[in-house]
Amino acid sequence: MTIRNFSIEYDAINSQNIFTNGDTINGRIVVEVSKETPIQSLTFIGKGSAKVRWVEHHHKHTRYYWSDEQYYDIKQHILRAGTEFIAQGRHVFPFSFKVPNGKMPSSFKASTGRIVHKLKAELKQSMKLTKTAKAHFTFVSKADMDIAGLMEPQHVCIEHNFKSCGSGTVTMNVYTEQMAYKADETLNIKVEINNQSTVSVRPKFTIYRKQKILLPRQRIIITSKVLQNLNKADIIAANSRVTVTKTIPLEKLPGPICGVAKNEYQLKVCLKPTRKFAEQRILVFRDNSELVPQTLAQLALMNNGMNRQPEYF
Structure with missing residues (x-):
């Protein structure tokens, strides 16, 4: 085999090895040959794209859905078309690629689809199949902070009256410092609980991710639990008033917004009675907020003030 090694490499610009809009990626294409070899062309390609795939089974019928979206496809000719001979040994061809500006979703991968940003090299020889080498890089798009609010x-406040498993009233005020958070930030939650009832309760914090796959004729929604926090020590005794604070890191929450795939995050705060015979959840606060373009995990309360009604389970 004449070509022993054909690969593409790039240099990191930070400790996380991530890139964003406008960053320059410097790298090299490596070609190692065992003897003098004719090369027709050598091309570098920077590409960003999204793909979703979905299968549904209806009795004896199976339906396949898919959709693709491309954000950029930039080519650089390292060796232009025309036969050129390279000598035996290892050859390094440097390249420099600037990540395009504009709205593009961050890198993302799930069972139903993915968003990929990659560097690719193509080597063509006469009368032979085109050889390819590729390397994915992690792209995190810049946050759009111009959205109002x-x-x-x-802040949200809800109240619940016990009837079946006790008596009295419990009130819960939930506060967050802001509506939107970057992927590397921390969500700080403060919950003020005024338990004027005969039942001890415990707060539970859960974050759900709602994935929306947007196909031409159908919208597919998948909801999954991504974070949960239930501290058994956080017990609010009957006839007491307690403030509970919770800190949740958000590094695992970012996801895409693009034409074919969207992520929404729901922050859910509920109180669970500690009695075994009364395990139903009460006083659920749930938001239903959308990921803010492009790297903000938005964990917003639906509306401010006292208008939220509790949900019962």
């Missing part, structure tokens, strides 16, 4: 503090 993103940095405003959020």
Whole structure:
């Protein structure tokens, strides 16, 4: 085999090895040959794209759905078309690629689809199959902070009257410092609980991810639990008033917004009675917020003030 090694490499620009809009990626294409070899062309390609795939089974019928979207496809000719001979040994061809500006979703991968940003090299020889080498890089798009209200503090208050498993009233106020958070930030939650009932309760914090796959004739929604926090020590005794604070890191939450795939995150705070015979969840606060373009995990309360009604289970 004449070509022993054909690969593409790039240099990191930070400790996380991530790139964003406008960053320059410097790298090299490596070609190692065992003897003098004719090369017709050598091309570098920077590409960003999204793909979703979905299968549904209806009795004896199976339906396949898919959709693709491309954000950029930039080519650089390292060796232009025309036969050129390279000598035996290892050859390094440097390249420099600037990540395009504009709205593009961050790198993402799930069972139903993915968003990929990659560097690719193509080597063509006469009368032979084109050889390819590729390397994926992690792209995190810049946050759009111009959306009104993103940095405003959020608050919701709900109340519940016990009837079946006790008596009295419990009130819960939930506060967050802002509506939107970057992927590397921390969500700080403060919950003020006024338990004027005969039942001890415990707060539970859960974050759900709702994935939306947007196909031409159908919208597919998949909801999954991504984070949960239930501390058994956080017990609010009957006839007491307690403030509970919770800190949740958000590094695992970012996801895409693009034409074919969207992520929404739901923050859910509920109180669970500690009695075994009364395990139903009460006083559920749930938001239903959309990921803010492009790297903000938005964990917003639906509306401010006292208008939220509790949900019962």
